[in-house]
Amino acid sequence: MGRWQPNARGRLAQAALELYGERGFEQTTVAEIAKRAGLTERTFFRHYADKREVLFAGGAVLEDLFVRAVADAPDSAAPLDAVAAALEAAGTVLMDREFSRQRQAIIDANADLRERELIKLASLASALTAALRRRGVADLAASLAAEAGIAVFKVAFERWIREAERRGLPQLIRESLDELRAVTAGS
Amino acid sequence: MGRWQPNARGRLAQAALELYGERGFEQTTVAEIAKRAGLTERTFFRHYADKREVLFAGGAVLEDLFVRAVADAPDSAAPLDAVAAALEAAGTVLMDREFSRQRQAIIDANADLRERELIKLASLASALTAALRRRGVADLAASLAAEAGIAVFKVAFERWIREAERRGLPQLIRESLDELRAVTAGS
Secondary structure: OOOOOOOHHHHHHHHHHHHHHHHOOOOOOHHHHHHHHOOOHHHHHHHOOOOOHHHHHHHHHHHHHHHHHHHHOOOOOOHHHHHHHHHHHHHHHOOOHHHHHHHHHHHHOOHHHHHHHHHHHHHHHHHHHHHHHHOOOOHHHHHHHHHHHHHHHHHHHHHHOOOOOOOOHHHHHHHHHHHHHHHHHOO | OOOOOOOHHHHHHHHHHHHHHHHOOOOOOHHHHHHHHOOOHHHHHHHOOOOOHHHHHHHHHHHHHHHHHHHHOOOOOOHHHHHHHHHHHHHHHOOOHHHHHHHHHHHHOOHHHHHHHHHHHHHHHHHHHHHHHHOOOOHHHHHHHHHHHHHHHHHHHHHHOOOOOOOOHHHHHHHHHHHHHHHHHOO
């Protein structure tokens, strides 16, 4: 048993991100990540299955959060309101803009990671669709509310991590959702 | 110079799809595809760069069609109307439901092909966004109209290739678009 390491997981993630940025994702080893974080490889593997998971572990958290928020929305909430509640819940968890920015730069630089990111988004849409169906929403409405919600999230997230952006993610999500409503109503 | 082969491209695509379905995508060779089509490997490579391109060549056609339809929409058309015109144009080109159904079964059975399909959809969304911007649509509205349009297309396409489905793709696209409008207006 090693000593207890305060915030080992966060330190490993930060070290990994720095190294991926400096040397590239492919060129970085788990040994280097552990060393940079001042921890052992054994500790790394207690937190992450491999070096890719450092970048995508947040996706599972997000999916869980989306599904709970949709389930917890009041019975009276329309499908898109339940989705909006899910997106706003995500907006309160994704707090570290600089971390998300660095992470995205690493993903954008690597075709395999970009593919993994697209799979994660598709999986979020499927999870949202299933959560809406469990509320009794009909198939077609559930699919479209979920897909439209993920579109809103994607667009808001892209804006959030832009260099000059100062608005918070929850606000950008609300603005994107309003714009979606305007775009679909405006014709 | 070989003899002129009537519809060599279509015959190669049909032969490839049959073989991918029978043996799996990985296990099929270009030599086998050419043989099944009664053509030579040389003819295959005149039409397709590799055996994966047989499945995805349609994506480039679709993207081109989308971009033209958005550009051709009347100046007075709202962003989502221009997108709707693009989707309906696609609906008139994708005619062979059985081919699309077989193609999807092959893609669903292979993780690499599923990733390629997601990349194709993301690329369609980017192309639509860019086409809307060239019409003078503001960034946020362009992104959301394009992403929402791709969501509509994806959902309609999934319904179209269901076993029992009899409605045509243009009709399913219109129904999905109407449902998107209802879902975004209904809260």
